[in-house]
Amino acid sequence: MKLVLFYHSLLSDWNHGNAHFLRGIVTELKSRGHDVQVYEPKNGWSLSNLLDQYGEQKLDELRQYYPNLETNFYELDSLNLDEVLAGADLVLMHEWNDHELVRRVCEHRRQNNYKLLFHDTHHRAVTERESMAAYDLTHYDGVLAFGDVIKELYLKEGWTQKAWTWHEAADTRVFFPHTKAETEGDLIWIGNWGDEERTAELHEFLLNPVKELGLKAKVYGVRYPDHAIKSLAEAGIEYGGWLPNYKAAEEFAKYKVTVHVPRRPYVEALPGIPTIRPFEALACGIPLISAPWEDAENLFTPGQDFLVARNGEEMKQHLQSVLQNQQNTQELVAHGLSTIQQKHSCSHRVNELEAICEELGIAPEKIHNPSKTTVAYAE
Structure with a gap:
């Protein structure tokens, strides 16, 4: 499959906890041979804070842990959706995105055949309902919610007609037990x-x-x-x-x-x-x-x-x-x-996402391509 993901940031986790899960999901998808393109806003808030306080060297360090991760920067005014979404099978739009971007991709989906999902990993659907209700999800194929209560809220409010619970999980390529050196504290x-x-x-x-x-x-x-x-x-x-x-x-x-x-x-x-x-x-x-x-x-x-x-x-x-x-x-x-x-690794979550893709009608041979190669990762 070709997947296009719009997220606040792949590169920065400075006060941006969604980057944790996103990195693991992108890594797992790529390891299965999927074509994954991530788009984040140029001069985004999290990355700007990271660079201002710690400099470019932190991005070099990130690449040591995630050598296969890449991102694309865009400016909303000049973003060409025809180019960005050409050939896409699945598009994921995270809830921490500009309302205008969400609306524009919504309109683009109306005239195109890829599948489009809104991904919510925050409590704003409960604590800031007015802001969340302002997102135009008319032509989205559904919502990925990181808990049942969020999923049910989207359905109850009529913000979407279809929703799935898709919990976050650990990226076990990075999060695993390390050999304990001398302890530094309790x-x-x-x-x-x-x-x-x-x-x-x-x-x-x-x-x-x-x-x-x-x-x-x-x-x-x-x-x-x-x-x-x-x-x-x-x-x-x-x-x-x-x-x-x-x-x-x-x-x-x-x-x-x-x-x-x-x-x-x-x-x-x-x-x-x-x-x-x-x-x-x-x-x-x-x-x-x-x-x-x-x-x-x-x-x-x-x-x-x-x-x-x-x-x-x-x-x-x-x-x-x-x-x-x-x-x-x-x-x-x-x-x-x-x-x-x-039960709770990014591999399990990609299994769940691939099952959702089948439910949405994406061709099985695109989801489970037997000729795909698996990338080896060292721990």
């Missing part, structure tokens, strides 16, 4: 502060337990306000700033445990959607303790893949248990890793 957390969407939760489930237990901890992320930096220092937590996502597996190997603190919109309005962080942590074989969220879609087995802390006191107890009981911790790690390998 706990690591990778995540952005969250626009005040989880400030109280971060204090209860991360900062306070670390401080009260006297753990050596490090936090990575961007857009931390001054009060957050101060709170980390008061808890004795080292702040590492932005960490390229492809380096997360190496950092996980230096610590003994990590935690998951979901943002409030996911906990309150989007049960069943954990975001990509737990997938990646479990894929790396690091013990995970999570603040409460409802696994409404049975993605995992809480208590066996990871531990759940209902409050800050339970978080302290779980942390002590993980750090002190090596046998139980090894069983937890093995169970979580097995779940990812059996």
Whole structure:
């Protein structure tokens, strides 16, 4: 198949968590012999911040981890859709795109035969309905939603006539257990502060337990306000700033445990959607303790893949248990890793996408070409 993907950025994951999944999906599709073209806006917000703060050398570093990834830059005013979409079988439009681009591709689809899907990986369908309702999906063939609740919302609101649940997953070519060097500390957390969407939760489930237990901890992320930096220092937590996502597996190997603190919109309005962080942590074989969220879609087995802390006191107890009981911790790690390998890799998601392509009527020989060559990747 020829696939054309419109995303905010393939190159930058600076405050752009969708790049994690996108890179893994593009890599997997290419490994199966599909022709994949990614388009991102020139001078996009995430990439511009990355280049301003860290320079071109970070893009050189990215290519060491993803040597087969390429992107195309466009300017909306001069974008020629006839050229870009010529010969396409499937077009994916991510929800973090300009309304005008979504509309123009919608109109282009009306007179062409490729299949067009809208890909939603955010909580804005719940928290910013007016903005999402403004997207023109009239001639889209359906929506890929990263959770059942989002899928059902699109159908209920009449924004689309067809929708599939397509969860995020771990890119296991990059996220896998690394040989543990000498540990640098007890706990690591990778995540952005969250626009005040989880400030109280971060204090209860991360900062306070670390401080009260006297753990050596490090936090990575961007857009931390001054009060957050101060709170980390008061808890004795080292702040590492932005960490390229492809380096997360190496950092996980230096610590003994990590935690998951979901943002409030996911906990309150989007049960069943954990975001990509737990997938990646479990894929790396690091013990995970999570603040409460409802696994409404049975993605995992809480208590066996990871531990759940209902409050800050339970978080302290779980942390002590993980750090002190090596046998139980090894069983937890093995169970979580097995779940990812059996159900939640980007390979599994591409299998699901190929099945959707068949349902949409794309020729099977394009989806499952027996003559395609598989690219070998070293881990």
